[in-house]
Amino acid sequence: CYSAVQSFPGFLSTYRVFQDFNLAAIYVSDAQYNRNIYFDTSPQAVRLYMRYNHWIPKVLLYFFILVDLSLALFEDPAIFPLPIWATMLVELLCLLVFTLRLGHYAQVIPRDKFWKDPKNICIILTLVDMIIYGALKATNCYGVRWSRVLRPLLLVNVTEGRQLRRAFRSIRNALPQIFYVFLLFMFSLLIFSLMALKLLGKRGLKTIDGSPYFTNYLQILFDLYVLVTTANSPDVMMPAYNNSYVFAIFFILYILINTYIFMSVFLAVVYNNYKKYLKEEVRQLVRAKRHKMVQAFGVLQEQREGGGEPVVTHHNWNQLIRLVQPDIRNAHRELLWSVADDNNQGKVAFVQMADLLNIEVITLKSRPHPLHGLCPALYLSAPSRLLCRLVQHRAFVIVYDLIILVNAVFIGLDEENPLIANSEWAFLALYLLEILLKLYVFEPRAFFSRHSFWNWFDTIIVVSALLATIVNSAVMSTGNYTSRQILDIVFILRVLRLIRVVDSIKRFRTIINTLIRIGPAILTFGQLIIVVYYIFAMVGMELFKGKVKFYAEDSSDPEKAFCGNPLLNGSDFAQLNYCKNNFNNVVSSFVLLLELTVVNQCSGFATVTHASARLFFIVFHIMVVIVIINIFVAFVLEAFFVEYSVEKSDLQTSLERKIEELELAVAQ
Amino acid sequence: CYSAVQSFPGFLSTYRVFQDFNLAAIYVSDAQYNRNIYFDTSPQAVRLYMRYNHWIPKVLLYFFILVDLSLALFEDPAIFPLPIWATMLVELLCLLVFTLRLGHYAQVIPRDKFWKDPKNICIILTLVDMIIYGALKATNCYGVRWSRVLRPLLLVNVTEGRQLRRAFRSIRNALPQIFYVFLLFMFSLLIFSLMALKLLGKRGLKTIDGSPYFTNYLQILFDLYVLVTTANSPDVMMPAYNNSYVFAIFFILYILINTYIFMSVFLAVVYNNYKKYLKEEVRQLVRAKRHKMVQAFGVLQEQREGGGEPVVTHHNWNQLIRLVQPDIRNAHRELLWSVADDNNQGKVAFVQMADLLNIEVITLKSRPHPLHGLCPALYLSAPSRLLCRLVQHRAFVIVYDLIILVNAVFIGLDEENPLIANSEWAFLALYLLEILLKLYVFEPRAFFSRHSFWNWFDTIIVVSALLATIVNSAVMSTGNYTSRQILDIVFILRVLRLIRVVDSIKRFRTIINTLIRIGPAILTFGQLIIVVYYIFAMVGMELFKGKVKFYAEDSSDPEKAFCGNPLLNGSDFAQLNYCKNNFNNVVSSFVLLLELTVVNQCSGFATVTHASARLFFIVFHIMVVIVIINIFVAFVLEAFFVEYSVEKSDLQTSLERKIEELELAVAQ
Secondary structure (H helix, E strand, O other), X not given: OHHHHHOOOOHHHHHHHHHHHHHHHHXXXXXXXXXXOOOOOOHHHHHHHHHHOOHHHHHHHHHHHHHHHHHHHOOOOOOOOOOHHHHHHHHHHHHHHHHHHHHHHHHHOOHHHHOOOHHHHHHHHHHHHHHHHHHHHHOOOOOOOHHXXXXXXXXXXXXXXXXXXXXXXXXXXXXXXXXXXXXXXXXXXXXXXXXXXXXXXXXXXXXXXXXXXXXXXXXXXXXXXXXXOOOOHHHHHHHXXXXXXXXXXXXXXXXXXXXXXXXXXXXXXXXXXXXXHHHHHHHHHHHHHHHHHHHHHHHHOEOOOOOOOOEOOHHHHHXXXXXHOOOOOHHHHHHHXXXXXXXXXXXXXXXXXXXXXXXXXXXXXXXXXHHHHHOHHHHXXXXXXXXHHHHHOHHHHHHHHHHHHHHHHHHHOOOOOHHHHHHHHHHHHHHHHHHHHHHHHOOHHHHOOOOOHHHHHHHHHHHHHHHHHHHHHHHHHHHOOOOHHHHHHHHHHHHHHHHHHHHHOHHHHHHHHHHHHOHHHHHHHHHHHHHHHHHHHHHHHHHHOOOOOOOOOOOOOHHHHHOOOHHHOOOHHHHOXXXXXXXXXXXXXXXXXXXXXXXXXXXXXXXXXXXXXXXXXXXXXXXXXXXXXXXXXXXHHHHHHOOXXXXXXXXXXXXXXXXXXXXXXXXX | OHHHHHOOOOHHHHHHHHHHHHHHXXXXXXXXXXXXXXXXXXXXXXXXXXXXXXXXXXXXXXXXXXXXXXXXXXXXXXXXXXXXXXXXXXHHHHHHHHHHHHHHHHHHOOHXXXXXXXXXXXXXXXXXXXXXXXXXXXXXXXOOOHHHHHHHHHHHHOOOOHXXXXXXXXXXXXXXXXHHHHHHHHHHHHHHHHHHHHHHHHHOOEOOOOOEOXXXXXXXXXXXXXHHOOOOHHHHHHHHHHHOOOHHHHHHHHHHHHHHHHHHHHHHHHHHHHHHHHHHHHHHHHHHHHHHXXXXXXXXXXXXXXXXXXXXXXXXXXXXXXXXXXXXXHHHHHHHHHHHHOOOOOHHHHHOHHHHHHOOOOOOOOOOOHHHHHOHHHHOOHHHHHHHHHHHOHHHHHHHHHHHHHHHHHHHOOOOOHHHHHHHHHHHHHHHHHHHHHHHHOOHHHHOOOOOHHHHHHHHHHHHHHHHHHHHHHHHHHHOOOOHHHHHHHHHHHHHHHHHHHHHOHHHHHHHHHHHHOHHHHHHHHHHHHHHHHHHHHHHHHHHOOOOOOOOOOOOOHHHHHOOOHHHOOOHHHHOOOOOOOOXXXXXXXXXXXXXXXXXXXXXXXXXXXXXXXXXXXXXXXXXXXXXXXXXXXXXXXXXXXOOOHHXXXXXXXXXXXHHHHHHHHHO
């Protein structure tokens, strides 16, 4: 189709050029943002693809995914109950949006690729489930909304969730390796359990609650599995240990082999696969990017007059950049051109462009202070200059660090004391003074530049603290009544202010900067965890909803003593007041799953349902702690070891060199 | 001195040659075993140094260190109490042995290096402590044997504990880096505690035991520190969470930042330092080794006839190797010479020798089966050949794997059933048959070669199981009485037999082989842990001995309900029956410290002494969990990633190539 258009003269030729620039711009921006969709290159498909990548439909899509996911708040078991028809209507609307988006996508990519997409299956299955559930509810039968576990998969499968999909792929690739270690681990568990049964089962030992100790093989297996998670650490060995010192050897060996060696091997396997896979991913990414840039070059290339390699002219380059990044400044564009044109190699230079566009050029012009312009006599007077020197002095930072430390002590003291309460105003004034002084000395736009994290942090915290304290005083003076919420916010802001002291110590700054750098990737893991938690929360809610009830602190209901379930009477679960750790709604499910991630305690749920309910918790532990947490740890380790993206930093260096050269040229 | 001897002719020349070979041999064996002592090169010192490296004084030294360490069993608080004079006499004997060894050492090394040695201080301090303690006891005063914490340091400081010393050095080098992260972590802890105090302290919440919740800053700090170890995971947040869902956010953030991110950063820092340090260590080791071999070469070198580089003649080489490894076979020595002489470069080839000597040459001659020699007609008959083919068939392995599985089921069943009890004999017979069949088919010396781990394992387990079962039956038939100890051994052996099945699956074999390969290094960490545990056990015993008492299961003492300490009345510690987790003797101290490594629960000890006792447990957690366990994990990770010692494997390859060539030459 494309080559057919090429053969027409006149108007069509202009049209062709327009088409070409569009196509090349799409290739470039795909390369720039690492998009990996093999779209149709016909003019209509290209136009549709441009619309597909527009930010409005993307934001809409994310919004409706969020709506779809948060439906769990309103569906039975709900926090805010809504009638079934209302939630189903909203879900239908969401599905409609997803289908429209998919329809749009189908227009863009070649038809045969479309039908392999797992998104279609998700949507169709959800529809089927909704019809079945509606029909069952209409006839007053019991129905399960099983398709709710598919919802977070939509979040994974939308084309924008690239990072998340990569994390999932990374897990899928590591699974076979993990599986073999897991089998060996299970084998070790089975052997140790058998030994425990034979050694301890016949000695007539009793656990604390008087039940026979280590007589049931499955129970031993479960107890020893939990010992790996360290949740029942001394308890499970106490009856045997109380009987004889010798049995401690059994548990020491068990802990050494299974808790320490096997768990380290799991981390090693996950980490190893993660590294291997990451390298492969980066290689593919670079290859795909190169491929796209070569395609873009192929569309725009022109033969040079003196023959030789084909090139992209400066004019075409400018037009292309204007299409790809309409808001780019001319100077920046020219800078990019001069960097790319440096080695004068046509294609090679062009292919670099996608990376060049991603580099932020921070223009650090030393603008004069606005006060200098407005009132130079005053701003340049001796006292003003002295002030500037004082504020820029090292002692200024130290004095304010000391003020922060004194403030920390004051915060720790009792705030009912009027002296302490009033000191807060003094501290607020001091902090405000600091910001004003800095604004007097430094150019405001430089002070609030995008990379001055701590300046922004400081100003926001101090100004909000000021506002909250004023509101609090106003509320107190009108009704002599303190709003707990406002006070909480005031306290949080006061404490957060103290964090600033970290920035003054260089060693801390390095660690913090590393942590901030890995922040975005931690967010990817956050999404991953939410997907897994959501699935487990949906299943857990179906299995355990209403089994354990929570009664408020001041309730006098006699059922409060056993969480509303007589089976829990006298159990640890009820005695430790864990009643709110339940699956009765999506929020407590999430909190409970987080607690299970930290320590896997589930005996209560096995008591209220059936011993096999433990399987749910074991599967959760394997998925979350053995696989995902280890990937998280592997990720943090890797982020500390490897300097991120060497290629990019090379380009950055070349760009910085160029900027220096240009500055020199301007200065001369 | 050495050059003075050189100038004498005749007898002295022979003497000189003898001295030279001794000196060269010592350099070579120092290089071979990575010894790093800068000894005096005078003939007497060399002779003393050879005696110093003899195995008998080394074994004696280790024996006395063991005796010294195990004195803790007999000293107050003792398992087997001995009078003070007896233990002090034994300790004096140990000190005498150490001093003699040190005296020997002082003769070997240059005098100025000797006095810097920390061993001297350990011994002198111990003597001082013993004198003070003896004097105090003689006058019936209270005395503390504080020098007991120095005992394990002797284990670190004896020159043979190189691996252990390296591990300690590695920790010392990582400490500054860890310290900065730890400070940041503490800062985060302080900030979170302050926030918790301000948010939750004034709400009048109560913990389960009715005490006010989060009102004391130090208590909050401790509770939140323990939350990092996950020991009090849901409990500490339950009162706040029961009050409002919102407070869960505080704890989720806390767990995310401190339990997950900071703990991963600790691992990353430890791992990073470990890798860096390991590289430096290996580099130094290689350099020292090279230096020693060059010195040995310098002693033995001779000028070649046609001028050029100096060399070591074949004759001298042979004599040297005979001194270094007297038990080496001629063929092996010639092989080493031909490998070393291959590149004909004198010094370069000589320097490799230390590594070549360390390579084990496995002579895999296909010897005929002894039965083949004794009775060829029978052994080569058709049925015998069929039997050999059957045993070597894959199906034979599968059949025996199935038998093992059936056996596993039988072990799991009740052994009181006579059918099950008798089936044991059948299984034993089957296993014996397997070993006999294999011995019939394979050459016995090859079957029991040093590297056939599983053959040895099988035979030892089956034969001991047979013996134990026979002894058990004999005991039962005589007095109709079963000895619990013998039965336990029988059961353990039965279960251990099942492990064999792992060897049949190739994937498992790879993992197991990796684990076996890192075994020796895990033993080094075992020593490290024992040193640290010993120190903490000594301190813990002084602080907490006798505070918590254990009463046997059948005791009717009313004090049993609160572990003999009224302060524990009604506490969790007593209710969970943790009374045996105490510091009343060195064995229970070690078991308790292991439990603390897994989960840091120490509230009981804070109750019986003072809140500041928690410091002991926090320091223990920092030392053991944050530092040592992380180094252990780093080590396992590294062992899985890096192929151990590339240089050595290169040499191995070259040696294997040479062997192949020689074999070809023999075959032709």
